[in-house]
Amino acid sequence: MAETYAALRAARTLAIAFVVPLQGPTGIYGPSCLACGELAVEQLNAGRGIAGREVELVIVDGGRDPEVVADEVGALVDTGRVQAVAGWHISAVRQAITRRVGGRVVYAFAAMHEGGDETPGVFMLGERPINQLLPAAHWMRRELGVGRWAIVGNDYVFPRVTGTTARLALEGTDSQVVSETYVPLGTSDFSGVLARLNDQPVDGVIMLLMGQDAVHFNRQFARSGLAVQMPRLSPAVEENTLLAGGAGAHEGLYAAAAYFDSLRTSESSELAAAYYGRWGAWAPALNAVGESCYEALLFLARLGEVCGSVSMESVARLETGHFYSSPRGLMRLDGNLVDQDVYLAEADGLEFRITDQIARAR
Structure with missing residues (x-):
């Protein structure tokens, strides 16, 4: 009976390796990442989740040595514990993760980046030079x-x-x-x-x-x-x-x-109202890094809506040039990169x- 329940729960849940820094020089961003990620999950699960599946975050500390992070993510993918990867972390961590699991699961990389990663299933959602x-x-x-x-x-x-x-x-x-x-x-x-x-x-x-x-x-x-x-x-x-x-x-x-906390567009104001309404005035800073984590999870939901699933086979059919709206405003998918307003x-x-x-x- 327990095995049947676990199987049913796995079929109804989309578990995401949420890779964010909790230590080291970039650990300063961690609280903002976690708060924005949890807000996104609560909002998604109040609706259809991602492609009809309840969303669960499996937190991975992305502030450690890149190979250590990649090994943990790899083990989660190998065992089927997670079905996607998302989050904000430095590019050295991204490269280690893609060497380990690239092409096997969808990977929504939220940070600003140098561009040029053509690994299947990797979407580079951040700003670029x-x-x-x-x-x-x-x-x-x-x-x-x-x-x-x-x-x-x-x-x-x-x-x-x-x-x-x-x-x-x-x-x-x-x-x-x-x-x-x-x-x-x-x-x-x-x-x-x-x-x-x-x-x-x-x-x-x-x-x-x-x-x-x-x-x-x-x-x-x-x-x-x-x-x-x-x-x-x-x-x-x-x-x-x-x-x-x-x-x-x-x-x-x-x-x-x-994105900045002081950005006063209608899209950014909607996120700010939800964020401070959920976490209060003393919440971790609502910043570009935290918003990027929120962005990555909503992007996966958008993939699920358009493609019917976030499996590699389904996402491979996504056409370039796809537009969607986010707290950053209008976004356009250009291959596996994103064009966006920058301030x-x-x-x-x-x-x-x-x-x-x-x-x-x-």
Whole structure:
């Protein structure tokens, strides 16, 4: 009888490996990821779930070594415990997971990314340099006169590929990348990096630092006095980073993202009302990272609605160019990538103030 019940429950439930960072430099994002993920599940299960199946999240700590994360996800897929993968985590973790289970289950990768992953079943839902970092750099050249950039990033695939993309894309324009520095994840002392910045002919800094590393850098950057002369631009800094850094660490800091808590579109306002209505005024920050996790789960629901299932066979029939609505506004599927509206915001103490829209879903 117990086996029959378990089989029936498995048939009625869609279990998703929800891979989000709970430790390490990116662990600062974890509470926002969990709160947004749970909200999405509650909303989905109040309706049809995903393709008529109740949604269950199986939490996987994506803040550990990529191979350790991939082994845990692989075991969950191997045993049939989960039927899909979703969440926000760094690209090094994504690459390890795709090597382990790529092509076997649908994988909704929510983070901003460097692009170029053609693994079957992988959908790259985040922003990418072509609609995030590069338009922001052009805006800052036009509006602030920032032409010579120094890149400071963590030493793994996303910052390095994004840095190379920026350097090549800006060649022949009024902007250029004059230096690139990459440090290990978990770096807390940036004194050497700041000394080199002070000696270089640089107008601004492109920050490709994650989580707590960005917090340390911003604090030390502000104390060095460089904030007065060098604006910073980041595709990864969000509201948790501002809170952790403190109000005095963010003069001249700009962020480019598809979602901010201060975004006041009708779609974003609907999510904010539901989020704070569920978790209250002291909830974890509603930010681009948490919203991305919410986005990934709603995307799987959209796949189930359009394809009838989230199995690899069903999803393979999904046509490119598909439009759908989300808290970010109108989204368009371009192969396994997503085009979306992207905004530039300036840090104002512990909040972001939207400055301009720099990209639109095409």
